[in-house]
Amino acid sequence: MSAQPFQVGAQAGRPLRLRKEAPVARTDQEDADTRDKRLLEAHRNGDAAALAELLEGYQDRLYGVCLRMLGDRERARDLAQDAMVKIIQGLDRFDGRAKLSTWMIRVTMNACLSELRKLRLRRHASLEAPTARSGSGTAGDSTLAQAIAIEEPGVEQRVQDGEDRADVSSALARITPEQRAILILRDMQGLDYKTIGDLLDIPGGTVKSRIFRARVALRERLEALRSARTE
Amino acid sequence: MTTHPSIPPADALPDELLLDLVEGTLRSSDVDRVRAALKRDPKLAKRLEAMRTDRREMTALGDPGVSAAPVGLVADAIGLVERDSLLDGAPYRSTGSGFRRLAPALIAACVGIVAVGAWYAHSEGVLFAPDEATPTQIVKAPTKEDDVVGPNPDEPVEYASRQRTLQDYDEKRAPFEIAKDLPGHLPGSFGVLDAPKADGFSNDPSVGGPVDPDLFAQDVVSDTPPTVEQDALWSAPGQMARTPDAIVPAEAALWAREGVLRIVVSPAGEGRLEDFEQAAARKLFIAYDPTMSKGWGMTSLPTIRATNIASSAGPGRWRPEVDAVTSERPMIATLRVDRDTTDDDLQRAIDDMAQGMRAITGLRVTLERGETPSSPTDAGGPALTVDDLLWWRKPASLWTPARVYHLPVVARD
Numbered sequence: 166m167s168a169q170p171f172q173v174g175a176q177a178g179r180p181l182r183l184r185k186e187a188p189v190a191r192t193d194q195e196d197a198d199t200r201d202k203r204l205l206e207a208h209r210n211g212d213a214a215a216l217a218e219l220l221e222g223y224q225d226r227l228y229g230v231c232l233r234m235l236g237d238r239e240r241a242r243d244l245a246q247d248a249m250v251k252i253i254q255g256l257d258r259f260d261g262r263a264k265l266s267t268w269m270i271r272v273t274m275n276a277c278l279s280e281l282r283k284l285r286l287r288r289h290a291s292l293e294a295p296t297a298r299s300g301s302g303t304a305g306d307s308t309l310a311q312a313i314a315i316e317e318p319g320v321e322q323r324v325q326d327g328e329d330r331a332d333v334s335s336a337l338a339r340i341t342p343e344q345r346a347i348l349i350l351r352d353m354q355g356l357d358y359k360t361i362g363d364l365l366d367i368p369g370g371t372v373k374s375r376i377f378r379a380r381v382a383l384r385e386r387l388e389a390l391r392s393a394r395t396e
Numbered sequence: 397m398t399t400h401p402s403i404p405p406a407d408a409l410p411d412e413l414l415l416d417l418v419e420g421t422l423r424s425s426d427v428d429r430v431r432a433a434l435k436r437d438p439k440l441a442k443r444l445e446a447m448r449t450d451r452r453e454m455t456a457l458g459d460p461g462v463s464a465a466p467v468g469l470v471a472d473a474i475g476l477v478e479r480d481s482l483l484d485g486a487p488y489r490s491t492g493s494g495f496r497r498l499a500p501a502l503i504a505a506c507v508g509i510v511a512v513g514a515w516y517a518h519s520e521g522v523l524f525a526p527d528e529a530t531p532t533q534i535v536k537a538p539t540k541e542d543d544v545v546g547p548n549p550d551e552p553v554e555y556a557s558r559q560r561t562l563q564d565y566d567e568k569r570a571p572f573e574i575a576k577d578l579p580g581h582l583p584g585s586f587g588v589l590d591a592p593k594a595d596g597f598s599n600d601p602s603v604g605g606p607v608d609p610d611l612f613a614q615d616v617v618s619d620t621p622p623t624v625e626q627d628a629l630w631s632a633p634g635q636m637a638r639t640p641d642a643i644v645p646a647e648a649a650l651w652a653r654e655g656v657l658r659i660v661v662s663p664a665g666e667g668r669l670e671d672f673e674q675a676a677a678r679k680l681f682i683a684y685d686p687t688m689s690k691g692w693g694m695t696s697l698p699t700i701r702a703t704n705i706a707s708s709a710g711p712g713r714w715r716p717e718v719d720a721v722t723s724e725r726p727m728i729a730t731l732r733v734d735r736d737t738t739d740d741d742l743q744r745a746i747d748d749m750a751q752g753m754r755a756i757t758g759l760r761v762t763l764e765r766g767e768t769p770s771s772p773t774d775a776g777g778p779a780l781t782v783d784d785l786l787w788w789r790k791p792a793s794l795w796t797p798a799r800v801y802h803l804p805v806v807a808r809d
Contacts, residue, residue: 220470229463242466249473333453352451353458377411380418380447387450 197222201265208256216256220249223266226354227273233349234277236338244280248273263363270354271364274346281342336386344379351376409433418447 200222207215227248231241251272259268337345343365350356350364362372409430416422417430434441456462 224465228465330453352454374411377415
């Protein structure tokens, strides 16, 4: 028995910090999929630290999905947390047919799309008149873009990240959630067409054309943004 | 403009082919065809080139440095799952036993329960004023609906979402519950001291009789097993063995010990309540371990005030000043568990914690009687075991959702 087995006293009220050390021996060469399987198995065998390690390995990706889908850090944090809760709850039922990483992204993306649908419905209900159709988006999409708390980058941010990237970020928030989702999965998550199709329930034959149309929509929004700025 | 018969106009190229160009995956067999088509449509060519740039920027947006997760995201999510499963009748619904394995060692499992506190409830218009001629008694809980905090007993207990849980906390229990803004907040902590003002109870500490010293010794921390059938306590999930108005203190005490019930006692003398907390804080912090190196700790107690009191009192004999500061902070006992924690460790910590809680009870009673406490460990108490607190180790079929009932305790000499 260890002499000081507990975190107590002044530390007792601190948020939980699970140990970072890997509880299970692993090789340096193992790929992400192997690592995920190892951690999932360890988690199922009662290794408490394995779950935290597993999630920590994906937290940036999952949060990134939420951030780019919602465009607001606070909401993204809440939604990423909700998604993680769903992931934890679903781990026992995960059957391993898909990659664990893909499944986690799917859970997260579904949470985002569900949230955005709710937001869109609320915005529709609260609007007296629909906004005119613009570009490739619908009136609802336009109002959604307004509804999303888009983080317009400041001057420093533009300098730091590059103006193009800042513009892309803004334009991304102005295309439809479905278009946004498919671009995030492709470009930010680096998923292949088949996986994207599986994730979004899009027929395999139309994934590429959907992606292309999303790119066109993004470009149109970008050009509109820049045009408005120069006027 | 003439068109080469073998070269389609650029706008006739399929989207898939243009996408391949943008993403740099164009097959060599298609390169010449696409290049030739775009030569005749420089506007489209320029646009496609811009889309390549867009893609690069999109990819950069996904870099961890740009979209790094906030600190504590994982721990908070794990904490939410555990808290939802431990509190408020929201057992984790898993098809397997994974969570039962997960929960004990997953994160800091914070389990602490002791119903403590004693109040005066004796003033004009008191609903449950005791009969002057009768000995000390505890009056059963009122049956009004508002006194039942938590899921409707008539509804099946289901997993409560974070939103609902937090909403319940905010709307019904704040600030007594696991207040997320408490400095000592730890996922899964139990609030054990609640101080809402009950209708009909005086808030004036000058009225009302002192609490019977045997009140908790007999009914809350008694060594004598209450005469409650075990089957009634571990009812099927979603069901309470009895309706709230049928709970008797002995049952409540046992349920509290087993982690299925928190007793919320409505105070009238809040000034003294604060006083008691300080006394308990001083005793606990000093008597048990000023460095807090033991396996349990008290949080959210007004430690600074307790320190001030301690400095003005001699060792072994001290008496805190009574002031009228309202205390609405719960005492939270936390028991941390990590993967190195053995059952022996737990048992030791639980023993310590139980001893400390008994000390609180004793202190409250003693101070209420106007006496000077001599030892923080005078009061007797239940012998808690690891399984008493880590109830989720039991088979899920035996879990009983925790409920919170307002259980006014009225006592007098």
